[in-house]
Amino acid sequence: MSTPWHIQRMAALDFEASDKDSETARIVSCALILVGGNLPTDTRTWLVNPGIPQEPGAIAVHKLTDEHLAEHGAPAEQAVPEIAKSVAEVVAGGVPLVGHNLGGYDLNLLDRECRRHLGDSLEGIVRQPLTRVIDTMVLDRQVAPYRKRVSEEQGPYQMRTTAETYGLPWNEEQAHGAEYDALMSARAAYKMGAIAHTPYRDRPDWVRALRTNRFNSLRGVTVEELHERQIEWYRRxxxxxxxxLRDAAKSKEKHDPEAVIPTAWPLRPVPAPRNGGDR
Structure with missing residues (x-):
């Protein structure tokens, strides 16, 4: 039997960015951390000057001001190729990429930056389709659905909530830094995989108490099979x-009768240019 996916070598990837829309955001920091597999941890980090003003909301989260990035960050045209090359080496080596909301945000951010600075898509740069992605937000929603918000400020499946749900210590002072968040996502993936590969009677009480319990869907699969399952889970x-959102009775003040939520994962098609212009 092959080694279970959660104890294999993983490459934890996380970005901090200039805004929350992956179509327009620029990378301001990145961490790529090789962990697990009974090998030493290997950490690479980048601080990037995006060359454009950031959204105030983004700065409030990651605390990297425009002035700090201008003084200490590498120019985006230098950093993005370095990041893309490092990710390509990981993919070529068959090491899974792991992160929280990795396919919902981070990989799309990197894809758009590759197109912007290298004139090619992320999969074009890595020279193969991405088939080994582990997104802990997708996994968490699958195995422990219907979780309620922790508070007005803390959502049910954000990184902190996922970490705390699986018993990982959380340091809010270090959080929202790419290195910390990347490492926490790898630890969360391990925790989910460990629960899935534990007999039901020995799983934590909170897991056995779940109204809908799908941890077995993570059990006995290869990374490639897990990737394929996440495509379906994300779409669903x-x-x-x-x-x-389109149901006024359910969504109330958030009601949007024309809401369109992208279903592609881990990479979304590039939207058509607005008004015939380029992004």
């Missing part, structure tokens, strides 16, 4: 959220 969740 996106369609469900779109239907909820």
């Amino acid at each position: 969740d996106a369609e469900g959220y779109q239907a909820w």
Whole structure:
């Protein structure tokens, strides 16, 4: 029997960016951390000057000001190729990429930056389709669905909530830095895989108490099979959220009768240019 996916070598990837829209955002920091597999941890980080003003909301999260990035960050035209090359080496080596909302945001951010600075897509740069992606947000929504918000500020499946759900210590002072968040996503993936590969009677009480318990869907699969399952899980969740937004009775003040939630994962098609212009 092959080694279970959660104890294999992983490459944890996380970005901090200039805004929350992956179509327009620029990378301001990146961490790529090779962990697990009974090998030493290997950490690479980048601080990037995006060359454009950031959204104030983004700065409030990651605390990297425009002035700090201008003084200490590498120019984006230098950093993005370095990041893309490092990710390509990981993919070529068959090491899975792991991250929280990795296919929902980070990989699309990197894809758009590759197109912007290298004139090619992310998969074009790595010279193969991405088939070994582990997105802990997708996994968490699958195995422990219907979780409620922790508070007005803390959502049900954001990185902190996922970490705390699986018993990982959380340091809010270090959080929202690419290196910390990347490492926490790898630890969360390990925790989910460990629960899935534990006999039901020995799983934590909170897991056995779940109304809908799908941890077995992570058990006994290869990384490639897990990747394929996440494509379907992400599509299902996106369609469900779109239907909820379009239902006035359910979504109330968030109601949007024309809401369109992208269903592609881990990479979305590039939207058509607006008004015939380029992004």
